[in-house]
Amino acid sequence: MTPLQFEALYQSEWQELEGLLQRFLGGRRKADGATPQGERLAALYRRVCEQLALARARSYPAYMLDRLERLTGDAHQAIYQRREFGIAALRRLVSEEFPVTVRAHAAYILVAAALLVLPTLIVGLLVYYRPDLILAVVDARTAASFEQMYSPVAGSIGRLRGANTDWVMFGYYIMHNIGISFQCFAGGLIAGVGSIFFLIYNGASIGAVAGYLTQRGLGVTFYPFVATHSAFELTAIVLAGAAGLRLGHSLLVPGRSTRLQSLVSATRRCTVLLYGSTVMLVIAAGIEAFWSSAPWLPPGVKYGVASLCWLSVLGYLTLQGRRRAG
Amino acid sequence: MTVDVLDTVVTAETPEGILLELRPAGLSARFYAFAVDWLIRMVALNIVAIATRPIGGVGFAVWLILLFLLEWLYPVAFELWRSGATPGKRMFNLKVVMDDGLPVTPVASLARNLLRAADFLPIMYGAAIVSVLVRADCKRLGDLAAATLVVHQPRTAQKVTRAAVAPLAPVRALKPRDQAAVIALATRAPLLSADRLDELAVLAASVAGSNSPPGSQLTQRVLGVAEWLMGRRS
Numbered sequence: 001m002t003p004l005q006f007e008a009l010y011q012s013e014w015q016e017l018e019g020l021l022q023r024f025l026g027g028r029r030k031a032d033g034a035t036p037q038g039e040r041l042a043a044l045y046r047r048v049c050e051q052l053a054l055a056r057a058r059s060y061p062a063y064m065l066d067r068l069e070r071l072t073g074d075a076h077q078a079i080y081q082r083r084e085f086g087i088a089a090l091r092r093l094v095s096e097e098f099p100v101t102v103r104a105h106a107a108y109i110l111v112a113a114a115l116l117v118l119p120t121l122i123v124g125l126l127v128y129y130r131p132d133l134i135l136a137v138v139d140a141r142t143a144a145s146f147e148q149m150y151s152p153v154a155g156s157i158g159r160l161r162g163a164n165t166d167w168v169m170f171g172y173y174i175m176h177n178i179g180i181s182f183q184c185f186a187g188g189l190i191a192g193v194g195s196i197f198f199l200i201y202n203g204a205s206i207g208a209v210a211g212y213l214t215q216r217g218l219g220v221t222f223y224p225f226v227a228t229h230s231a232f233e234l235t236a237i238v239l240a241g242a243a244g245l246r247l248g249h250s251l252l253v254p255g256r257s258t259r260l261q262s263l264v265s266a267t268r269r270c271t272v273l274l275y276g277s278t279v280m281l282v283i284a285a286g287i288e289a290f291w292s293s294a295p296w297l298p299p300g301v302k303y304g305v306a307s308l309c310w311l312s313v314l315g316y317l318t319l320q321g322r323r324r325a326g
Numbered sequence: 327m328t329v330d331v332l333d334t335v336v337t338a339e340t341p342e343g344i345l346l347e348l349r350p351a352g353l354s355a356r357f358y359a360f361a362v363d364w365l366i367r368m369v370a371l372n373i374v375a376i377a378t379r380p381i382g383g384v385g386f387a388v389w390l391i392l393l394f395l396l397e398w399l400y401p402v403a404f405e406l407w408r409s410g411a412t413p414g415k416r417m418f419n420l421k422v423v424m425d426d427g428l429p430v431t432p433v434a435s436l437a438r439n440l441l442r443a444a445d446f447l448p449i450m451y452g453a454a455i456v457s458v459l460v461r462a463d464c465k466r467l468g469d470l471a472a473a474t475l476v477v478h479q480p481r482t483a484q485k486v487t488r489a490a491v492a493p494l495a496p497v498r499a500l501k502p503r504d505q506a507a508v509i510a511l512a513t514r515a516p517l518l519s520a521d522r523l524d525e526l527a528v529l530a531a532s533v534a535g536s537n538s539p540p541g542s543q544l545t546q547r548v549l550g551v552a553e554w555l556m557g558r559r560s
Contacts, residue, residue: 002556002557004556045342049340049342053343053344059503061506061509061556062510063486070480072344076346076427077427080428082431165383168383168387171386174391182398185440185443186440186442187443189441189444194444247471263470264471264473267471268437268473271437275436
């Protein structure tokens with residue numbers, strides 16, 4: 001068969017497919033595979049695949065191959081679209097996929113938690129017994145501003161007096177804290193070193209501030225302030241760090257696959273942790289800006305709500321979705 | 327079809343058994359797209375900053391949240407939104423797809439954009455630049471981990487017009503690849519200067535029973551053979 005005969009024979013199918021694709025990709029997304037149009041699209045796609053294979057085998061002219069390649073490429077994109085969005089997918093993610101993924105990463109999470117909590121305790125105790133060590137972490141003015149931020153007479157706890165409103169702090173916490181969690185994750189790509197660094201660094205910073213304030217007798221305002229939102233914030237940082245550690249581990253110990261394959265499959269699994277981590281940090285930002293900072297709430301109430309939050313976060317992560325997954 | 331040419335084409339096999347050809351985008355195209363996106367983000371941030379200044383605290387909060395969203399999730403939103411490309415990428419006809427040519431998945435899009443932070447190291451996207459330059463498939467680190475590719479979208483095929491020449495049977499049987507080469511010359515003829523066309527036609531002179539010297543007459547004969555090979559007989 002000569003190229004011109006081939007073209008004349010199948011031209012009408014190509015034009016029909018081009019028309020369908022234009023409507024499918026350009027217009028409504030709703031056109032689902034069950035409509036006659038979808039069936040026709042799939043049938044035409046299979047035929048064009050055949051024709052492309054024939055045309056290649058027969059070395060037909062380049063312009064014809066180009067056209068067929070473009071057609072198959074576009075149809076391939078249209079037909080294999082994944083629809084992972086929507087309420088049902090979200091419900092499955094919250095009720096099952098995320099908590100199950102968290103438990104699948106239990107070992108990484110324990111290591112990440114240790115990398116965050118141990119520096120907190122060590123640096124915290126060091127600064128508590130040797131308060132001048134705080135000057136190794138921050139300068140004197142910043143240290144003084146900590147005292148001002150957590151002074152019992154402050155207008156709102158955790159920030160400089162009159163500096164900012166609740167809303168500004170909410171925006172700031174979102175930008176800053178979620179940025180930190182993303183860095184904890186991305187740092188994993190440098191063989192895990194970045195994640196380890198960010199976890200230890202943040203742990204040490206928290207420890208330094210906590211130890212210093214406790215030593216200055218400001219624990220009465222500091223601990224009620226951090227108790228509630230830390231349930232979400234620290235957990236979220238640990239989850240992001242754990243995802244980063246997994247990336248690093250997959251590169252260092254690829255097992256029986258190549259390093260690249262190992263990295264790809266690790267990324268696909270552990271990125272799910274970032275979904276939950278990000279949502280938890282948004283919750284934490286809301287609590288930190290509007291609840292934790294309120295000076296008129298008695299510490300008893302804050303501690304009560306805090307323990308409720310810690311219990312529900314840990315309960316959700318350890319128990320949710322067990323039955324269905326099992 | 328394997329042709330040993332110097333090219334960066336990546337082939338992905340579909341379930342239908344055909345090979346899709348994906349053309350990874352190199353550093354310059356990606357840089358331009360990035361620059362356009364960066365400009366769009368800067369403009370958006372400045373507009374919102376000016377618009378929200380009178381509102382005060384809440385306005386500043388909105389700005390900070392927008393800063394965060396634009397920094398991290400701007401590409402994710404556009405990549406998952408049907409076209410698979412941010413405005414900058416679309417301007418340069420680029421698109422993000424999976425390694426196997428499929429539309430990018432939510433997990434992969436999120437991963438490749440969060441891992442941008444690693445690509446930024448040590449400064450100014452140094453890791454990304456090195457990775458894109460040394461790899462044949464032009465992936466940055468985020469693309470490596472997420473198994474994605476940034477590809478050129480195929481251009482819409484141009485209408486090919488061949489010169490109206492009387493068909494002429496070749497003097498000997500031609501292999502398929504030789505046939506394709508002669509036809510390719512004919513389809514490129516309108517784009518070439520007359521002298522260059524004559525030069526190229528000389529290479530194919532043997533198919534046209536060359537007793538004529540190089541020149542437009544020989545060229546017409548070669549183009550005639552191409553017409554015959556395409557299937558015209560009169």
